Amino acid sequence: MSTATPHLHTNERAGHRLPVSRGRLSVDERVRKRTREDHPRDTPVPGAPPIRIQGLHKSFGDHEVLKGIDLTIERGQVVCVIGPSGSGKSTLLRTVNLLEWPTQGKVFIEGIDITNPDVNLDKIRTRIGMVFQSFNLFPHMTVLRNVTIAQEKVLERSKAEAEQIARAMLERVGLSEKADAHPSQLSGGQQQRVAIARSLAMNPDMMMFDEPTSALDPELVGEVLDVMQRLATDGMTMMVVTHEMGFAREVGTHLVFMDDGQIVEEGDPREVIAHPQQPRTQLFLSKVL
Numbered sequence: 001m002s003t004a005t006p007h008l009h010t011n012e013r014a015g016h017r018l019p020v021s022r023g024r025l026s027v028d029e030r031v032r033k034r035t036r037e038d039h040p041r042d043t044p045v046p047g048a049p050p051i052r053i054q055g056l057h058k059s060f061g062d063h064e065v066l067k068g069i070d071l072t073i074e075r076g077q078v079v080c081v082i083g084p085s086g087s088g089k090s091t092l093l094r095t096v097n098l099l100e101w102p103t104q105g106k107v108f109i110e111g112i113d114i115t116n117p118d119v120n121l122d123k124i125r126t127r128i129g130m131v132f133q134s135f136n137l138f139p140h141m142t143v144l145r146n147v148t149i150a151q152e153k154v155l156e157r158s159k160a161e162a163e164q165i166a167r168a169m170l171e172r173v174g175l176s177e178k179a180d181a182h183p184s185q186l187s188g189g190q191q192q193r194v195a196i197a198r199s200l201a202m203n204p205d206m207m208m209f210d211e212p213t214s215a216l217d218p219e220l221v222g223e224v225l226d227v228m229q230r231l232a233t234d235g236m237t238m239m240v241v242t243h244e245m246g247f248a249r250e251v252g253t254h255l256v257f258m259d260d261g262q263i264v265e266e267g268d269p270r271e272v273i274a275h276p277q278q279p280r281t282q283l284f285l286s287k288v289l
Helices: 029-033 089-095 121-125 143-154 159-172 188-200 218-233 245-250 269-274 279-288
Strands: 008-013 016-021 051-060 063-073 078-082 104-109 128-131 206-210 237-241 254-259 262-267
Touching: 051 089, 063 089, 063 262, 078 089, 078 245, 089 206, 089 237, 128 188, 143 159, 143 188, 159 188, 188 218, 218 237, 218 245, 245 269, 254 269, 254 279, 262 269, 262 279
Parallel strands: 078 237, 078 254, 128 206, 206 237
Antiparallel strands: 008 016, 051 063, 051 104, 254 262
């Protein structure tokens, strides 16, 4: 793992100029230095929703991708975000743990304002599981090692404890027999299930999925959706950017339709899909259902 100093660029928000590591999870040098410190501002607020997004804007240069998003996700909800390509869905998801810094607005995780430059962002991120379109597995490591390495490096679990948890999570996603295999020996669906197991091994309070089936062959989609459905049944709080309308309708508890960086319509998934109220939602659904 490289220890080279990451390239930094500057991100302005709320009058602050923050050093941001391009392409790295730790985006604020001050946050990185505070990783092992505890502070009341880093403590979840009892009863607060897992995720609250307030007045969120995000621009890339002159292009505004998010235009004032307000969204609250309650504990145990499965919020599915749908919409055309380029509508801002993935950017919204990535702002939840500040993989993308908002240009304006706030993001609260369990009541903690993570846009506050003094919070311990690395600590808060351990409570948010992320699963991306690409699997991001280490190809030279076994499946087991892929699931243990973050536990040991970030959570400082012993090797024995990390392996015990990893094996339990692999069993949970139906891959206990693949612990000693390498990613190249797995199908795309199996690799994505390993990525889910890796996130679950960190014991997150919530899970974010960014189109987790979009890179899979059609016949492999079901096995990943089955794992996600079991997580939902177990009460995991989930935010899912997806094109899988069946999953959104049957598993989702709240549906958000986005277009042009805005939430156009939201509500009960079955109601929105069956009886959309906004013309833009009607047009989109007419083309994908």
